[in-house]
Amino acid sequence: MSTAIFTFCTLFCLSVAIVPASAQSAGGPLKPFKDELFSTQTVLSTGDNGASQIIDYQEMHDINGRDDTPERRVKRQYVDLAPKKFQELETIAVGGRALEVGRVGATTGQAFTVIFIHGRGGDRRLGMNDYTFGGNFNRLKNLAVANGGTYYAPSVRSFDEKGVADIAALIADANAKSGGRPVILACASMGSFICYGISRDAQAVSNLKGMAILGGAVDPDFPKSAFVKAKKPLWFTHGSEDKVYSAQQQAGMFRTLLKAGQPTRFTLYQSGTHGTPVRMTDWRAVLNFLITH
Template sequence: MLKSILFAAFALLCLAAPASAVQLDPYKDDLFAYPGFLKSADGGDYVVVDYNELRDINGRDTVPERRVKPNYVSLQPKRSQKDLVVTTDSGSVKVMAVGNLDSPAIITIYLHGQGGNRQQGMNDFTFGGNFNRLKNLMDRNNGLYLTPDFTDFGEKGAAQVAGLIAHFKAQSPQAKLFVACGSMGGMLCWRLADDPKAAKDISGLLILGSLWDDHFIGSASFKRRIPVFFGHGSRDPVFAIDKQEAFYQQIRASAKGYPVRFTRFESGNHGTPIRMTDWRGALNWMLSVAP
């Protein structure tokens, strides 16, 4: 009963968000919906999702963690998928793209973590098909999805991604642009947020199983009030969830009504947010509150 009440309350809060000129249409929402809610707080900005590996990995994949069941996937985006090289002031950047390269209404960039590459976020079958869902959401909604390679998680890597952002925003200045960062990729998200030039082009950040950065408070992005979404597993052995939750609360306390949300996947591990985050729900919320 509690789960049903929390789910209904969360759904109403999503529906009550301010209307946006751009919203992503449903795509396999029934398959990718959160399995249930254990807790809701902060007016629905903080939620605890019921996560279970036997159900959400073994029950969802034909080969656990390697290949999702076919009904979770559509290969339609393959028709627009391209491997590109973009020239920036910090050198050439290899990037994979799906969707509308000419005039997208929304651009989503995924930055991988340690040991990853530009192909990780384009893999249709790993992480429970969640990247495939993101590809479909962009491809079917006049959007553009990008997954780049970069040199490192420091200044050079951040400069390369900033150059990539500038390149695509120059071509489509009207597009809302969101950056999702997995694990160590979060270092780049926070560097970009603190870059006044890049901050002007970014409409929101998604921090998935990643770290925190106190310098975000007072940064160019913070002053613009760009929305921030946190997804984190309660058993993450790499980045402690209590520190990430404390950072979420710090943002809330630093600016009244700041657009920030936290989804805690109870019993989830380091990669759980990449597998389980509801891309459509998170991006539609961001689209409704982005500057």
């Protein structure tokens, strides 16, 4: 066991026995979709009364065994292209702002909305790709469509106040057009800057149900944000060997929030790197938690 993993076990583990082929609890309103492929992740340890977990991640199994072409094209059984019938690449006007988005699902009356924010160098195509990241975005599309929801993957033009304003407008638009039903914001890598910017905007927070941060940065001011003050649910996922943003610092933030009564979860992928959470995050478990808490 590496020093990093030992440290995380010290922080989190109440039980350190390996639990074979066990998924995180996915109880909630979203119906299963290919759970036998995406949710059967081996839990190495669980802590904080189930709020934190360390998941076994192995490149040979989770990339080479899952993809026809490693990191480029997943095997066909992981993908269902039915959502293509409800998919558009479009430029929409929200709050007087023009925003390029990929959309899957209805524009109004949706049961819930998920907005995925890419990291540096990405655009809407990343979150709309059915075959990369082990088919995980395809699963997210299917979970949205099968459960009456809508999925947006916008192109973020900048990771500053202008980008935050664009996404705040999209959140407000989705909230209004759905009749106030849940809006979930999920931010990966540098996209976490957008999540943290939104967290400080009280109006945007009022339109938001919860957030997920995948391999993101740490904002030391986050505990003082409107989002945290509102006690809205949050789920972190991170690779233990992430060299871009520190898993240990994110774990520290998780524990600070948890002790303060925040409804929050933390999933650590043992030996996972910076891109691992985008591939491995169990979207059904995460969305069910965020929607129901």
